[in-house]
Amino acid sequence: MRHIPGLEWLPSGQAVLSGPLLEAFRFLDVRFARWARDAGAVEYRFPLFLSASELQRLDYFRSFPHLVTFPVALDEDPESLRAFAAADEPLDGEGAVRLGKLAPAREVLTPAACYHFYVLLQGRELDAPENLTTVATCFRREAYYRPLQRQWNFTMRELVRIGTLEEVKEFLETMRARADELIAALELPVEWRVATDPFFDPTRNPKHLAQTLEPVKTEMVYDGELAIGSVNFHRNFFGETFGITRGGEPAFSGCIAFGLERWLYALLTRYGPDPRAWPAAVVEAR
Amino acid sequence: MRHIPGLEWLPSGQAVLSGPLLEAFRFLDVRFARWARDAGAVEYRFPLFLSASELQRLDYFRSFPHLVTFPVALDEDPESLRAFAAADEPLDGEGAVRLGKLAPAREVLTPAACYHFYVLLQGRELDAPENLTTVATCFRREAYYRPLQRQWNFTMRELVRIGTLEEVKEFLETMRARADELIAALELPVEWRVATDPFFDPTRNPKHLAQTLEPVKTEMVYDGELAIGSVNFHRNFFGETFGITRGGEPAFSGCIAFGLERWLYALLTRYGPDPRAWPAAVVEAR
Numbered sequence: 090m091r092h093i094p095g096l097e098w099l100p101s102g103q104a105v106l107s108g109p110l111l112e113a114f115r116f117l118d119v120r121f122a123r124w125a126r127d128a129g130a131v132e133y134r135f136p137l138f139l140s141a142s143e144l145q146r147l148d149y150f151r152s153f154p155h156l157v158t159f160p161v162a163l164d165e166d167p168e169s170l171r172a173f174a175a176a177d178e179p180l181d182g183e184g185a186v187r188l189g190k191l192a193p194a195r196e197v198l199t200p201a202a203c204y205h206f207y208v209l210l211q212g213r214e215l216d217a218p219e220n221l222t223t224v225a226t227c228f229r230r231e232a233y234y235r236p237l238q239r240q241w242n243f244t245m246r247e248l249v250r251i252g253t254l255e256e257v258k259e260f261l262e263t264m265r266a267r268a269d270e271l272i273a274a275l276e277l278p279v280e281w282r283v284a285t286d287p288f289f290d291p292t293r294n295p296k297h298l299a300q301t302l303e304p305v306k307t308e309m310v311y312d313g314e315l316a317i318g319s320v321n322f323h324r325n326f327f328g329e330t331f332g333i334t335r336g337g338e339p340a341f342s343g344c345i346a347f348g349l350e351r352w353l354y355a356l357l358t359r360y361g362p363d364p365r366a367w368p369a370a371v372v373e374a375r
Numbered sequence: 376m377r378h379i380p381g382l383e384w385l386p387s388g389q390a391v392l393s394g395p396l397l398e399a400f401r402f403l404d405v406r407f408a409r410w411a412r413d414a415g416a417v418e419y420r421f422p423l424f425l426s427a428s429e430l431q432r433l434d435y436f437r438s439f440p441h442l443v444t445f446p447v448a449l450d451e452d453p454e455s456l457r458a459f460a461a462a463d464e465p466l467d468g469e470g471a472v473r474l475g476k477l478a479p480a481r482e483v484l485t486p487a488a489c490y491h492f493y494v495l496l497q498g499r500e501l502d503a504p505e506n507l508t509t510v511a512t513c514f515r516r517e518a519y520y521r522p523l524q525r526q527w528n529f530t531m532r533e534l535v536r537i538g539t540l541e542e543v544k545e546f547l548e549t550m551r552a553r554a555d556e557l558i559a560a561l562e563l564p565v566e567w568r569v570a571t572d573p574f575f576d577p578t579r580n581p582k583h584l585a586q587t588l589e590p591v592k593t594e595m596v597y598d599g600e601l602a603i604g605s606v607n608f609h610r611n612f613f614g615e616t617f618g619i620t621r622g623g624e625p626a627f628s629g630c631i632a633f634g635l636e637r638w639l640y641a642l643l644t645r646y647g648p649d650p651r652a653w654p655a656a657v658v659e660a661r
Contacts, residue, residue: 097495099422099426100426101422101424101426101481101482103422103424104422105419105420105421105422105491105495106419106420107417107418107419107420108417111418111419111420114420131393131394132393132397133391133392133393133397134391134392134393134397134400135391136385136387136389136390136391136526136527136528137423137512137514137528138387138389138527138528140385140386140387140470141466141470141471141472142466142470145465145466150459150460150462150465150472151460151461151465152460154449154456154459154460155449155451155456157448157449158446158447158448159446159447159448159472159474160444160445160446160484160514160527160528161444161445161447161474162443162444162445162516163440163441163443165441165516165518170440170441170575171576173436173440174436174437174438174440174575174576175437176436179431179436179437180427180428180431180436181479183479183481184426184427184428184479184481185427185479185480185481186427186436186445186480186481186483188445188447188477188480191474192516193467193469193470193471194471194472194474195387195469195470195471195472196387196527197472198446205391209383209391226423226512228423228446230448230451230478232451240422241422241424241446241482242422242423242424242446289456289460290457290460
């Protein structure tokens with residue numbers, strides 16, 4: 090995939106976008122966001138951090154220690170900073186920073202866009218379903234990285250509903266149908282497949298067992314190998330955890346998520362790098 | 376500043392945007408980006424990380440150890456992850472994660488948007504000036520945080536030229552004039568003030584002395600206290616460091632940078648939270 094106009098690869102396995110690829114990235118995002126707005130959703134823009142103590146309520150550190158990324162600063166004590174700054178070689182021979190003492194790590198780099206909503210709405214009684222959308226840079230450490238396909242940081246657009254079980258199911262069905270329409274218009278080879286979240290040590294995690302018994306995640310798998318999006322039904326897990334209620338009961342929630350860089354990967358491998366060969370659905374925001 | 380429609384404050388001192396504030400955020404960014412495009416600039420979208428070894432070439436760790444933020448993951452050894460996941464209390468009593476052993480830290484969370492360009496263009500001989508723009512989430516650890524005013528992560532739009540000394544000076548003058556027009560149209564109380572970069576231990580840093588002797592940074596200071604943007608002339612520092620040449624000599628570079636959340640702060644404190652009172656220049660993208 091080298092020498093594609095508008096795509097640069099970094100040694101860290103990340104992509105830089107410009108030109109037609111950046112336009113396609115934005116058109117796709119505008120389109121997904123519009124589906125949410127058509128359903129009455131309000132758009133939010135969140136900071137890149139989530140509080141570690143909020144994530145702890147989701148048992149996140151036990152479930153995904155292999156993925157989590159923390160933003161850490163150096164210990165703020167001036168003597169400590171001075172020692173760091175005075176080092177002859179701040180980096181070791183393999184390009185790693187000799188960190189020394191660190192400041193307390195109370196934040197986590199966003200692992201999934203929709204978590205922000207449950208934290209924001211905690212403690213609320215909803216008198217109507219909440220329709221929400223956001224696009225966020227998400228961070229997941231992986232065993233290896235490939236530009237567009239598997240990046241330590243990548244971009245996720247999410248469309249979310251919080252409400253009763255019926256309200257959430259109806260939303261997910263509507264959004265899945267819209268995704269199917271776009272997949273058909275783009276003639277992308279996509280199959281829907283039941284999946285589970287990528288738990289650490291899954292056989293020891295009761296959440297993994299629960300997801301296996303009652304599937305909650307369905308992925309849009311491109312070309313038999315790459316999930317470019319997913320539909321997730323969370324039951325009332327977030328409602329219970331964050332005290333969000335609907336009709337006096339813990340609220341249900343669900344989301345449809347799109348990995349924007351992976352959609353570009355699908356576009357490039359299906360139609361090639363020349364934008365003149367791309368379908369109208371990608372070069373025109375509708 | 377509480378109870379402003381479209382603004383939520385997080386305990387971490389960061390802002391969540393929606394509704395009219397999110398629209399104003401986007402309109403401002405679209406406007407700044409258009410100034411760059413009018414000058415022939417190409418827009419790029421970068422990942423959130425910069426390589427620590429590239430930043431080391433700028434002597435960044437010696438100059439700004441107090442600001443730098445690293446994305447760090449846990450040591451990937453399964454035994455180490457298992458120990459972390461098995462902890463009864465992953466967080467201490469003050470909400471800090473008991474990190475244990477960490478994976479090598481080879482990346483840095485973007486401290487300034489334009490650094491990405493010098494890394495990307497390293498080693499190039501330019502046969503015309505490069506006009507560039509990007510918007511990036513930037514990260515700077517501070518002694519305290521205030522939503523919109525001083526956030527650990529915030530959004531920076533930058534307009535950049537790399538070329539000869541004359542080409543860069545002409546670009547910065549043009550862009551400063553456009554900023555002045557907008558500041559006048561919005562009737563914002565802004566003064567331009569010479570500033571220096573926020574070096575650690577400035578009296579010991581020769582770069583700080585150089586900036587004091589020959590100013591390179593001029594800030595747009597809102598209401599006598601908050602820099603909402605800056606014009607920066609880097610001389611040929613980045614050209615020399617990254618081997619970018621123009622006419623056979625190390626290239627000069629400069630940028631104009633806008634802190635988007637701080638523009639919202641200026642808008643809110645100047646015109647109040649009701650969008651009906653906001654000037655057309657903020658509610659219409661032009």
